Amino acid sequence: MRANSRVAYLYILPGFLVFALFVLMPLGHTAWLSLYDWDGITLGTWTGLDNYTEQLADPDVRTAFSHSMVFLFFFAALPVGLGLVLASVLSRFRLRGLGFFRTVIFLPQVVTAVVVGIAWRWMYADEGTINQLLSAVGLDGLARAWLGDFTWALPALGLVGTWVMSGLCMVLFLAGISKIDASLYEAARVDGAGPVREFFAVTLPGLKQEMAVGLTLTTIAALRSFDLVYVTTGGGPGNATNVPGFEIYKLAFRQGAVGEACAVAVMLTVLIFTVVLLITRLLREKL
Amino acid sequence: MPLTIRTIAGLALITASVTACAPGAAPAEAPDAVKAVSSALPTEPVTLTLSHFEEGGQGKAIELLAAKYQQLHPNITIKPTYTAFADYGKNIKLQMSSESAPDIAQAGQAQTMQGPLVQAGLLRPLDEYAKLYGWSERFKPGLLDQARFSKDGKTFGTGELYGIALGGNLVGVYYNRDKLAKLGITTPFKDLAAFQDALAKAKAAGETPIQLGNLEAWPGNHVLSDLIAQYEPHENGLNWVYGRKGATFDSPGVQQATKTLAEWAKAGYIDSSANGTSDSDGVGKFVKGKGVFMVSGSWNRSRIDENMDGKAGFTAMPPVKAGDPIRATGATTSPFSISAKTRYPDVAANFIDFMTRPENAATLFQGGYLPVAERDAGISKAGSAQEGLVETWQQVLADDGLALYLDWATPSMGDTLFPAVQQLIAGKTTPDELISTVQENWADERGNG
Numbered sequence: 001m002r003a004n005s006r007v008a009y010l011y012i013l014p015g016f017l018v019f020a021l022f023v024l025m026p027l028g029h030t031a032w033l034s035l036y037d038w039d040g041i042t043l044g045t046w047t048g049l050d051n052y053t054e055q056l057a058d059p060d061v062r063t064a065f066s067h068s069m070v071f072l073f074f075f076a077a078l079p080v081g082l083g084l085v086l087a088s089v090l091s092r093f094r095l096r097g098l099g100f101f102r103t104v105i106f107l108p109q110v111v112t113a114v115v116v117g118i119a120w121r122w123m124y125a126d127e128g129t130i131n132q133l134l135s136a137v138g139l140d141g142l143a144r145a146w147l148g149d150f151t152w153a154l155p156a157l158g159l160v161g162t163w164v165m166s167g168l169c170m171v172l173f174l175a176g177i178s179k180i181d182a183s184l185y186e187a188a189r190v191d192g193a194g195p196v197r198e199f200f201a202v203t204l205p206g207l208k209q210e211m212a213v214g215l216t217l218t219t220i221a222a223l224r225s226f227d228l229v230y231v232t233t234g235g236g237p238g239n240a241t242n243v244p245g246f247e248i249y250k251l252a253f254r255q256g257a258v259g260e261a262c263a264v265a266v267m268l269t270v271l272i273f274t275v276v277l278l279i280t281r282l283l284r285e286k287l
Numbered sequence: 288m289p290l291t292i293r294t295i296a297g298l299a300l301i302t303a304s305v306t307a308c309a310p311g312a313a314p315a316e317a318p319d320a321v322k323a324v325s326s327a328l329p330t331e332p333v334t335l336t337l338s339h340f341e342e343g344g345q346g347k348a349i350e351l352l353a354a355k356y357q358q359l360h361p362n363i364t365i366k367p368t369y370t371a372f373a374d375y376g377k378n379i380k381l382q383m384s385s386e387s388a389p390d391i392a393q394a395g396q397a398q399t400m401q402g403p404l405v406q407a408g409l410l411r412p413l414d415e416y417a418k419l420y421g422w423s424e425r426f427k428p429g430l431l432d433q434a435r436f437s438k439d440g441k442t443f444g445t446g447e448l449y450g451i452a453l454g455g456n457l458v459g460v461y462y463n464r465d466k467l468a469k470l471g472i473t474t475p476f477k478d479l480a481a482f483q484d485a486l487a488k489a490k491a492a493g494e495t496p497i498q499l500g501n502l503e504a505w506p507g508n509h510v511l512s513d514l515i516a517q518y519e520p521h522e523n524g525l526n527w528v529y530g531r532k533g534a535t536f537d538s539p540g541v542q543q544a545t546k547t548l549a550e551w552a553k554a555g556y557i558d559s560s561a562n563g564t565s566d567s568d569g570v571g572k573f574v575k576g577k578g579v580f581m582v583s584g585s586w587n588r589s590r591i592d593e594n595m596d597g598k599a600g601f602t603a604m605p606p607v608k609a610g611d612p613i614r615a616t617g618a619t620t621s622p623f624s625i626s627a628k629t630r631y632p633d634v635a636a637n638f639i640d641f642m643t644r645p646e647n648a649a650t651l652f653q654g655g656y657l658p659v660a661e662r663d664a665g666i667s668k669a670g671s672a673q674e675g676l677v678e679t680w681q682q683v684l685a686d687d688g689l690a691l692y693l694d695w696a697t698p699s700m701g702d703t704l705f706p707a708v709q710q711l712i713a714g715k716t717t718p719d720e721l722i723s724t725v726q727e728n729w730a731d732e733r734g735n736g
Contacts, residue, residue, distance in 0.1 A: 036310055041380045041403045044309040121502075125568060126560035145563020147502060150715055153563075236504045237562040237709040238716075253377065255699040256403065258310075 027269070034262035040252070044259065051263035061264060064242045065271070067154060068223050071243065072275075074158025075165055075222030080214050082162070083169025088203050090170070091177045092195065102174070106167035113164075117231030120160045121147060124232075147233050153241050157228060165221060169214045176210035177203060212283040216276050223272045244268045312384070312407070324415040325633050333631055334364040335638065338382065338389040340375040340621070345454075348654025352642050355650075365391075365638055376400060383409040383626060390629040391639065394450060395621040396433045397695035401449055404624070406440025411625040412447035416636040422451065425643065427687040429525075430455075430659055434622045443695075444529030450622025451639050454656030457617025457689065458509045459679050461573065461581040461591060461672055462600050466494060470579070474675075476605040479517055486556045489579040497551070498578025499561040500569020501712065504705035507561065508693065509616055510582045511708055513604040514544035516614040516690035528691045530733045536726040545711070545718035552712045562709050574599075584617075585657060585676055592671045601675030603682060612686040613679065619659055619689075659684070697732035700725070 034051055038044030055061045086105065090098060108116060123129040124146035131143040146156045180202065188198045226245030229235060235242035235250070244264055252261035341349055346369050353365040368389070370378070375393075379400055383392060384407060394400040394410065404410050417423060423431065434450040436443045460482070462474060470492055476482040489496040501507040515524060519540030526534040551557055558564070558578065573581045574594040581587075582604065591599045603613045623642075625635045641647065648658040652665035657680045667673035683689060694701035704725050710716035716724075 033310055038310050039403060041311055041384075042406050043311045046309065121565065124563070126563060145560035148560060148563020148709075148713075150710075150713060234503055236502065236706055237713060238706045250702050254399075254702060256398070257698070 030262045030269075031266050033259055034266050036259045038259045039256040040258040041256075047259065051260050052267070055260055055263050055267070060239055060242065061244070061247055063239055064244045064247045067241065067243050068225075068271075070154055071158055071161060071222040071225055072219060074155070075161035075225070076215055076218035078162045079165035079169045079218055080211065082166045083173050083214065084204075084207070084211075086166070086170045087173035087177055088195075088199050091174060102171065106171050108164040109168050113227035114231050116160065116164060117228050121232045124156055147241075148237050150237055150240050153233055153237060157232060157241055160228060160232075161222065161225070165218045168217065172210050172214050173207055176207045180206040208283055212280055215279045215283070219275055219279060220272055223268065223275065324419055324636070326419055326637060328360060328363065328634060328637060329631070330362060332362045332364075333634055334366060335390040335629070335631060335634055337365055337367045337391040337623075337638075338370065338375075338379075339367060339393040339623075340370055340372040341393070342369075342371075344653070344655040345620075346654075348453075348651050348656060349642070351650055351654075352647055353638075355647075356638055356641055363634060363638075380404065380407070380409075383407075388626045388628045390626055390631060391623055391635050392626060393621045394624045396450075396618065397443060398698045400621070401434070401436060401624070402440045402443065404440075405436040405438070405449055409627050410449045411627045411629070411632055412449060413451070413625065413636065414448050416640070417448055420636070420640045422448075422640075422643075425645075426451075426659060427684065429687040429689055430619050432525075432529075433618055433689075433691060442530055444525070444531070450624040451643060452619030452622040452659060453642055453651055454658050455617060455619045455680065455684075455689065456585045456657065457615040457676075457680060457683060458513045458582065458584045459601055459603050459615055459676070461583060461587070462602065463573070463576065463579055463595075464598050464600055464670075466576075466579045467600075470494070472579075474600065474602045476602065478605050478609040479607050482605050486551065486580070487554075490555060495558050495578045496556040496580060497558065498569055498573040498581040499557050500564040500566040500572070501561040501709060502563060502565040502568075504709050505694070505701065506566045506569065506583065507708040507712055508705050509584060510557075511544060511548050511711075512616040512690065512693045513582055514547050515541055515693070516616055516688075517604060517607050518544040518547075521614055521688060521690065524690050527729070528693065528696050530696060530729070536729060537722050541722060542718060545721055548708075549711055549714075549718050553714065557712060562713055585680075588672050588676050589655060592668075592673055595672075597668075597670045599672040600670075601672040601679065603679040612688055613682040614688040614690055615679065615683050616692065617683065617689045618691050620656070696729055699732065700728060703728040 033044075035046065035048060036044035037047045037051070090101070095101065125131075126143070126145040130146060134140065134143045144152070147153050149156075184202045184206070185198065188202050193201060224245055225243055226249065229241055229243055229246045230249070233241045235246050245268070248261045248264050248268070251257045251264065337349070337353070339346065339349060346367075349367050353367050356365055357363060376395070376399065379392065379394065380403055382388060383404055388409070394404055401410070417431070430452065431448055432444050434452065435446045435448050437446040466489070467474065470485070470488050472485045472488060476485065486496040497510070499507060499510065519538060523534065523538060523540065527536060558569070558572070561569070564572070570581070570583070570587050570590060572578060574591060588601065603615060606613065623639050625632055625639070629635055642651075643659065649665050651658045657677065667677050693704060697703075704721075707716060707721045707724055711718065711721050
């Protein structure tokens with residue numbers, strides 16, 4: 001048995017080496033750089049944990065992390081909720097052209113984030129689609145340059161995340177529902193359960209694994225978001241849409257503060273790990 | 288499972304211990320103060336590489352000059368290589384420290400490119416060549432100072448010369464000729480008050496006085512800095528950008544300029560969608576007739592002229608007091624530097640000199656440059672924005688009045704100042720708050736207050 005497990009490790013070794021080289025080493029390297037004051041070119045100086053205390057004390061960095069929490073709602077909570085509703089509705093009714101709807105809702109997942117960002121930037125512009133729609137229904141008063149509005153820019157970006165992530169969740173949950181034993185639904189119906197009851201008694205428990213996967217993927221996307229902010233607002237107006245991913249970019253590539261950038265990167269990594277760990281723990285238990 | 292965790296921890300430890308020394312490299316041995324510089328060229332075949340990020344016509348001008356140089360010196364080949372700016376900035380440090388570093392490279396002023404390269408000892412000081420070729424007669428001091436750095440790469444504006452630029456850029460006021468005619472406004476403005484009157488007139492007529500696309504946050508800063516160039520004494524402004532001791536952003540001139548911008552925003556002189564409109568879309572709106580004026584840089588000139596065809600003009604941001612010399616936010620284009628590693632510094636310097644000789648200014652002008660060396664480089668189309676731009680450029684150059692860019696002051700100044708300008712325009716911050724935020728960054732990074 002013991003010898004067998006050694007052999008098993010041997011099988012893992014090639015994969016592990018690649019993993020170590022391209023994931024663990026850079027991760028360790030980042031953590032190590034975060035302990036230095038380094039501009040990316042000349043000799044760095046050891047500063048211990050100074051970068052961490054300094055960045056944690058920086059109000060801009062803290063705001064960036066608080067924006068991440070808003071993104072968690074828009075990128076993860078909302079799409080998972082919407083995905084559940086869409087999936088259970090679509091699976092109940094034999095819709096004509098179901099495949100078409102599924103494709104359309106999933107489409108945002110296929111498009112690159114840069115294209116998504118630029119398209120939405122135009123839609124949110126003062127003469128863009130959103131405002132045209134608003135004035136078409138007589139809501140001119142609400143029209144504004146959305147991405148330039150200190151209150152609305154962050155939710156506006158969040159909704160783009162919802163739009164992108166909902167399709168993924170829906171497809172995931174549709175697949176999950178099709179795996180649920182049809183006799184469970186029959187039994188529920190025989191017992192007189194309505195669609196809502198059926199959803200909570202049969203569908204939801206049956207989708208636990210898919211929900212863990214969906215939440216993990218969307219949470220990671222929410223917390224590490226960078227590209228959407230980069231192509232739309234650049235963190236503005238003011239710092240209203242700044243997120244940790246963009247802060248790292250600013251520090252490392254614009255300000256030449258590589259050590260500080262690495263410190264924020266390490267904190268972000270730890271945060272993502274913690275949240276994902278929590279999700280998997282919670283969903284392992286009974287719902 | 289526990290074993291894997293231990294393995295990972297062990298591996299991380301190994302990684303850390305193997306590389307347990309500070310990142311980066313100590314500065315290379317500074318090149319000996321250029322030994323016996325000479326304008327004599329070698330007779331054997333020589334090939335020099337030149338890295339740049341000049342797009343379109345400007346890049347073409349460099350290629351034309353390289354070809355012309357080779358005609359004059361058949362044994363010398365200059366090979367220009369273009370890299371898009373977005374990649375160039377990220378790679379230049381690696382490129383210049385590599386074994387195959389280009390002989391000549393474009394390196395932007397201040398801390399983003401030139402500073403780290405000087406600090407790492409990768410650029411050759413050019414003062415001896417400046418003497419040899421008489422560059423201080425060809426260029427105004429303000430044009431050379433912005434390419435000077437202290438040997439340790441920490442402070443710029445004084446010290447050794449590390450680059451020579453081909454042209455310049457500046458910020459001024461674009462205007463829509465049709466709208467001015469309708470409103471009865473004439474240019475140039477004799478003073479800032481006259482310009483403000485024009486803004487009020489435009490507003491009263493229901494027009495958008497100033498078009499601005501400020502989604503990227505830096506375009507709005509150019510409006511502020513062009514106002515600072517008027518209100519703040521020129522020397523003070525330069526001292527602040529160069530990070531000289533005792534300089535401050537909290538001065539009467541800057542206060543007045545910041546207050547003026549805040550008032551313009553409040554009075555509705557600036558397009559209310561500015562913060563949600565990209566720079567490029569802002570130019571698009573101006574071209575389509577939304578906006579009487581647009582305070583922007585020379586880099587938008589060709590797009591405006593192409594699309595408005597004689598309907599657009601350009602004039603300087605006027606001084607506070609009529610008759611005072613014209614000042615503008617602006618600088619030279621990114622200067623060309625010589626690698627400390629090149630085997631042929633004499634040839635490299637000779638080619639840089641060649642590019643900026645008066646007889647080649649016409650080539651630069653046709654490529655879209657505002658040449659720094661020669662005032663009458665070419666004739667612009669009558670009634671174009673180019674005409675006004677060239678005139679303004681010459682006025683500013685005549686009195687060495689380029690005020691440089693505020694974000695050069697510290698590596699994080701852009702990320703501090705630009706969002707604050709967005710907030711100022713939206714009325715989310717006061718002029719005093721903006722000034723203290725900015726000055727705090729300056730004092731922190733400069734280590735003096």
